[in-house]
Amino acid sequence: MRDRLLAAFVTLTVLVVALYGIPRAYQVAGMVREQEHRKIERSVDLVAVVLAEHLAEGDEVTEEYLTPMLNAAETLSYVAPDGTETVAGPRFHPAPSDIVLTRNVDGGGTVTLTRAGGLVDERVSDAVYPLVVIGLGLVLVSAGVAVILARRLARPFGELAASAERLGRGQFDLDVPRYAVPEADQIGASLRTAAERLEDVVRREREFSANASHQLRTPVTALRLQLEDLSMWPETPDTVREELQHSLGELDRLSGAVTELLALSRGRLTASAVELDLADLVDAAVGRWAVLAPDGRQVVARLAGRVPCEVAPGPVGQILDVLIDNALKHGAGTVTVSARDEGTDVVVAVANEGARPASTDIFRRRVSGDTSGGEGIGLAVARDLAEALDGRLSLAPGTTTTFVLTVPRSPRSAPPGERASAQGVSGTISMAPLGHSSTHRPQPLQ
Structure with a gap:
């Protein structure tokens, strides 16, 4: 400006x-x-x-x-x-x-x-020369005055842009001053009002997330105690006890998912980032879903080697669950999960042999029964989780369907609150598989 x-x-x-x-x-x-x-x-x-x-x-x-x-x-x-x-x-x-x-x-x-x-001509030049000098002097003086006025007029809008950027990062305690320029002062007043309203909305969402996570933890904990007690009965057959032990592990994963989504809603997801091999996460996800694939379908991993990185394993696992479940439910043929290192980023691809969706609204949230496009809220939540990891989830070009998750090898530094907020993720839970039988299907958000 x-x-x-x-x-x-x-x-x-x-x-x-x-x-x-x-x-x-x-x-x-x-x-x-x-x-x-x-x-x-x-x-x-x-x-x-x-x-x-x-x-x-x-x-x-x-x-x-x-x-x-x-x-x-x-x-x-x-x-x-x-x-x-x-x-x-x-x-x-x-x-x-x-x-x-x-x-x-x-x-x-x-x-x-x-x-x-x-x-x-020389005398004409002598007479016109002062006019030229005066004109150039006026231009130079006006340029100097223009620099001063432009800085004074542009400064409020620059400060307002910085305030808007801070508001976009989730910093609601804006100290927007009053300005002599009416337009700038009006924008500042609108920013202050928007900050107050957004702070109230985020506060309510966080309260809802906390209440929802508490309400979910209570029945999950009770169910875990019942299953654990059932697995210790002498009358319980060994095969059932083994299945109960596995279900206890999946209940622990569900409880961890609740905690991680609550952290996501509060903008603290990256605090759980740890050093790991992304190939291990892919193997674990493929192992969970391979036994749940319908007849004639397979879930396989295609890994060329180790893929070391520093990410939050819970959200990445939830994204993989959503993508694999989506491929089994809406795709065709073999579901192939691969991971690779691309320098500053690591990439996970979930591909199937089904036709690539023609809709551009595949990541858009929709409620059950809505036929306007999208895949429920599962892919939307997966996209939000990817953005919270400073990554992105996209649909690769081609004739078949391939979802590509790209995340940094290590978390990027950012001020508190700059990480992606819930954006509607608060209170949504990605259910992990609760068993390895056809009667215990995993329920990712759809």
């Missing part, structure tokens, strides 16, 4: 100077030429009178007699009645700008006075 204001001020000044200075310069040039013309008229009239008196006394007109009557860059020519021409002064090539005047001399003959156009 400052540059545009500066350009506007300077352009306006140049236009004003040009609109006034150019006509004025032409006017001054015309006045100088007219003045020079009048000087030549007076001079040639005076020479004609002097020559008439000189001839009346019977004297002869010579070059030496005419020379003292000349000024700089002038030529004087006398043509006698018999055609004899006497010339005094420098000889120069005629030019359109030369001033040439001829007068008849009493007693016979004519006298011609010529002033070189170069001298006239």
Whole structure:
């Protein structure tokens, strides 16, 4: 904005100077030429009178007699009645700008006075030069004033932009000052109001997340105690006890998912980042879903080696659960999960042989029964989780369906609150698999 204001001020000044200075310069040039013309008229009239008196006394007109009557860059020519021409002064090539005047001399003959156009142009330049200097001075002064005014006018909007950026990062304690510029002050008031409203909305969402997580932990804990007690009964068969032990582990994962989503809603997800091998997460996810694949479908891992990184394993595992479940439910053929290292980022791809969705709203939230596009809220939550990890979830181009999760190898530093907030994730739970039988299907958000 400052540059545009500066350009506007300077352009306006140049236009004003040009609109006034150019006509004025032409006017001054015309006045100088007219003045020079009048000087030549007076001079040639005076020479004609002097020559008439000189001839009346019977004297002869010579070059030496005419020379003292000349000024700089002038030529004087006398043509006698018999055609004899006497010339005094420098000889120069005629030019359109030369001033040439001829007068008849009493007693016979004519006298011609010529002033070189170069001298006239030089005097015009001398007269116009101050106008040019004044115009350039005005432009420079206006540029200096424009810099000061542009900074003063642009400063409030720069501060407002910084406040808006802080508000976008989740910092609601904005200290927006009052401004003398009405437009800037109105924007500042709107930012203060928006910050207060957003802070209230986020507070309510966090309270809801805390209440929801507490309400979920209570029945999960009770269910875990019942299953744990059931697994210790002597009457419980070994096969059932083994299945119960596995279910206890999955209940622990569910409880961890609740905790991680609560941390996500509070913007503290990256605190759980640990050093790990991404290939291990892929193997674990494939192992959970391979036994749950329908008949004729497979879930396989395609890994070229270790993929070391520092990420939050819970959210990444939840994203993988959503993507694999989505591939089994809406895709076709074999589901292939791969991971690779791309320098500063690590990438996980979940591909199946089904046709790529044509809709561009696949990540858009929709409620159950909505046929307008999207895949429920599962993919939307997975996308929000990826953004909370400073990564992104996208649908790769091609004829078949491939979801690509890209996250940094290690968390990027960011001020508190800058991480992606819940954006509707608060209170949503991605259920992990609760068993390895067809009656215990995992329930990712859809």
